[in-house]
Amino acid sequence: MTDNSDAAAPAPPAAKRKPAPRGRKAVIGKLWKAAQTQLEAHEAHLAELPAGTAASEVDAKTLATLARTVRELVALDSAAVGEGGKSEDDPSPAEGLRRVDELRSELGRRLAALAAEEAGAVSASSHGDGLA
Numbered sequence: 001m002t003d004n005s006d007a008a009a010p011a012p013p014a015a016k017r018k019p020a021p022r023g024r025k026a027v028i029g030k031l032w033k034a035a036q037t038q039l040e041a042h043e044a045h046l047a048e049l050p051a052g053t054a055a056s057e058v059d060a061k062t063l064a065t066l067a068r069t070v071r072e073l074v075a076l077d078s079a080a081v082g083e084g085g086k087s088e089d090d091p092s093p094a095e096g097l098r099r100v101d102e103l104r105s106e107l108g109r110r111l112a113a114l115a116a117e118e119a120g121a122v123s124a125s126s127h128g129d130g131l132a
Contacts, residue, residue: 028076032099035069039103042066043110046117054121055114063111070103 042062046055077096 028073031069031073031076032103035066035073036103038069039066039106039110046110046114049117052121054118059114063107063114067107067111070100070107074100 042059046059049055077100
């Protein structure tokens with residue numbers, strides 16, 4: 001019979017790390033990054049569409065959802081500032097406005113590109129059906 005006392009003994013507990021404190025602004029910041037990532041992924045998807053292919057209704061709904069997400073994040077940013085002032089992890093007001101402005105501009109640019117692609121596809125299909 002062998003002695004299994006070493007094998008049966010529990011392993012010493014690993015040193016527990018205390019997670020970094022996460023303020024509301026840190027979470028909102030992560031949501032901003034996630035929205036930007038989604039916007040970039042959607043733009044890549046649109047870029048992969050064959051030339052002359054119109055974006056689908058799903059693509060339009062995705063952009064609408066992203067626009068709503070940005071609007072809600074702006075509201076969350078405003079609410080977080082109004083609840084108790086500025087915490088340690090808050091960006092400066094100028095930084096927050098710059099980020100919002102950049103995302104709005106980018107979203108507007110992408111919506112305009114999507115609309116132009118859709119208009120081009122509709123125009124091409126109306127000219128290509130032989131009915132003038």
